[in-house]
């Protein structure tokens with residue numbers, strides 16, 4: 001690892017990095033920054049939460065002259081939340097240098113964006129659909145763009161953005177730098193890279209394991225109907241600082257967040273059917289801690305970086321191992337520890353093993369938390385909160401009443417009653433969720449298509465050489481052992497292949513349905529159980 005001073009960056013960029021508290025570069029930054037600074041094209045791959053945003057953001061900001069008043073850099077992201085987040089990080093990094101950047105995404109009032117564009121940002125961060133909209137209205141011109149970044153490129157293609165991206169890139173001058181970040185390198189990404197990148201350098205951090213080593217993973221076997229009670233107990237037992245709970249469908253997310261609220265948790269839901277205003281509100285509340293549980297579809301699986309997320313819970317298993325990796329990657333970021341739990345119905349154990357195989361990571365089974373563990377967890381948190389107040393000495397005005405009480409009652413009884421009061425009793429409302437079908441295990445078919453959906457050696461998988469015992473015997477989910485050394489990491493099946501051809505509906509109806517929850521499984525379900533309303537939008 002290097003210090004950022006060693007890259008020879010502009011002093012103002014360096015100052016911003018210091019301000020952000022980054023001391024050393026991460027592995028991907030180490031490799032990518034010098035190449036990007038030199039202006040070369042690059043393809044980047046690294047684990048979740050390892051600072052890929054800054055890996056392309058720092059060189060961009062460094063290389064753009066302050067005097068520039070045209071759009072010289074374009075960053076594309078698959079989701080709106082990600083566009084906003086990347087814009088924030090770019091904003092922080094360019095604070096002292098004074099580079100102007102602007103997020104452009106669907107769902108936000110276009111007039112507002114047009115007004116903001118008049119301030120002449122040099123960097124635009126956008127989702128492909130809305131970008132194209134502006135290009136067609138001639139409110140965004142790409143004639144002067146010299147740098148393009150495709151973040152989460154594989155996800156953008158999976159969402160059906162191939163055509164939009166191709167149209168956009170064909171309007172950018174050939175003489176430019178293009179950087180592509182992608183978790184996987186399926187053939188459609190390779191084609192995209194071939195078409196739009198010039199002699200790209202492959203920059204990848206080959207991990208020992210696909211998932212970040214700082215994420216402890218466990219699963220609980222539970223029947224569909226018991227999931228909600230298991231979730232309540234798990235939340236009580238673990239008392240996460242911030243948690244993201246993933247559900248399979250929009251309906252699931254709605255029901256689940258409502259049910260959690262009924263039980264007294266501070267939770268809210270995020271999915272593509274909400275208005276952009278609602279989506280922004282939920283994210284804002286989650287980021288500032290006014291809610292501590294975010295229930296989401298896979299729309300939140302990629303790229304989102306919220307500090308303080310200690311837990312990810314897969315209330316429903318994801319269809320793809322890849323999605324599993326990204327979902328749990330919302331915790332354990334930037335070297336912090338995190339815990340990931342997954343609920344697995346008995347019929348889904350094969351699917352779980354498939355996820356283990358692909359991620360080469362043993363996921364330990366844990367029992368459903370008991371009521372006693374749940375209560376104990378809640379009490380522990382109350383005790384911690386009390387001790388915090390004791391230590392900060394911020395209780396003076398309560399001392400009088402405390403003395404009075406202790407004159408009349410036994411001290412242990414008084415304190416126990418106070419703890420009971422603070423801990424509060426969760427409202428024991430009974431909750432009935434609409435059941436979801438179990439995920440079916442994918443058969444790993446060694447056919448041509450599966451080879452495309454491979455966690456490539458340069459990113460996931462590859463030559464990890466099976467370090468680690470893979471015994472998975474530890475009972476705590478802290479186990480870090482690599483999972484076996486197993487066979488190749490190609491993973492199967494039927495995902496992907498047909499998606500490039502998927503064409504998003506035009507303009508107003510631009511709702512990238514079908515994404516997420518059921519992706520890849522579509523053709524295995526002759527009679528889909530979900531209506532299209534259940535699927536995630538962009």
Ligand SMILES: Nc1ncnc2c1ncn2[C@@H]1O[C@H](COP(=O)(O)OP(=O)(O)OP(=O)(O)O)[C@@H](O)[C@H]1O
Pocket residue numbers: 021022023024025026029046047048049050051052053054302303304305307329330333334
């Ligand atoms: N050198 C660094 N030192 C400390 N923290 C860093 C450093 N670089 C980035 N970070 C922080 O790490 C967190 C994760 O970064 P980022 O979101 O860029 O990860 P990512 O690799 O893009 O992950 P994902 O694959 O999930 O999109 C951010 O909060 C970021 O500010």
Ligand SMILES: [Mg+2]
Pocket residue numbers: 052053151303
């Ligand atoms: Mg990212």
